[in-house]
Amino acid sequence: MVRLRKGRANDVKLYPGDPVALAQSWSRTGIGGLHVVDLDGAFGQENNLDVIRRIIQSAETPVQVGGGIRIAKVASELIEAGADALVVGTVALTDETAFSQISEIATLPKIVVALDYRGEDVLIEGWRELSGIKLDEALNRLMGAGVHSFLLTSAERDGMMDGPDVDTIRRVCQRYVEAKVFASGGVRSTMDVGALRDAGAYAVIIGKALLEGTLPISEAIQAGAG
Numbered sequence: 001m002v003r004l005r006k007g008r009a010n011d012v013k014l015y016p017g018d019p020v021a022l023a024q025s026w027s028r029t030g031i032g033g034l035h036v037v038d039l040d041g042a043f044g045q046e047n048n049l050d051v052i053r054r055i056i057q058s059a060e061t062p063v064q065v066g067g068g069i070r071i072a073k074v075a076s077e078l079i080e081a082g083a084d085a086l087v088v089g090t091v092a093l094t095d096e097t098a099f100s101q102i103s104e105i106a107t108l109p110k111i112v113v114a115l116d117y118r119g120e121d122v123l124i125e126g127w128r129e130l131s132g133i134k135l136d137e138a139l140n141r142l143m144g145a146g147v148h149s150f151l152l153t154s155a156e157r158d159g160m161m162d163g164p165d166v167d168t169i170r171r172v173c174q175r176y177v178e179a180k181v182f183a184s185g186g187v188r189s190t191m192d193v194g195a196l197r198d199a200g201a202y203a204v205i206i207g208k209a210l211l212e213g214t215l216p217i218s219e220a221i222q223a224g225a226g
């Protein structure tokens, strides 16, 4: 397992252990679901389909998967493997044909569009490139195309454990009331989880704080529910 700081491939922290076993044990804690990112896929390299398949098989919660879902074949393999939702970033912003094929395979309710942002800019290709599209423009366009679920990740905060971008989450939830917003990046405490919940997030993604053991999973669940 790896975590990047601010999404930079050269700023990596490796965590020992078997991701399949960890996913299984987390899936038994009462969490709403697992969010798996295939970073090789997100950086345009080969997808790690085998390990993702094993995670889905052993998990006792729904599993949403993202990173490198750029062509229909990968989408069908993941749906066949039992993924609950597909998280699509790059092609949702750059390739209408590929995105509509992927949406057709998954069906729109199972598509989550990843809007990874720095400032107002939406990033693509493992956050190495600007899409040329602003956050609001992307939300308007994709909601117009029938997408309802969005993963909003603050690239500046991801992997930093210095608190989430509550302001952006609140603004987006207030402006796009129909959108289901998965909030991600920088979550470190139960207070952060509560603040994102109060800001209107549908779900909060926690990564590093669980791997580091600084945020007990049971407390995070309570904060999300309360």
Ligand code: AMZ
Binding pocket: 004, 006, 007, 008, 009, 037, 038, 041, 042, 043, 066, 067, 068, 069, 070, 087, 088, 089, 090, 091, 114, 116, 124, 125, 126, 127, 151, 153
């Ligand atoms: O950390 C990164 N550099 C990074 C990351 N975590 N780059 C992409 N991603 C994630 C997105 C989304 O879940 O948050 O990969 C997914 C998008 O991948 P793609 O291949 O559809 O752009």
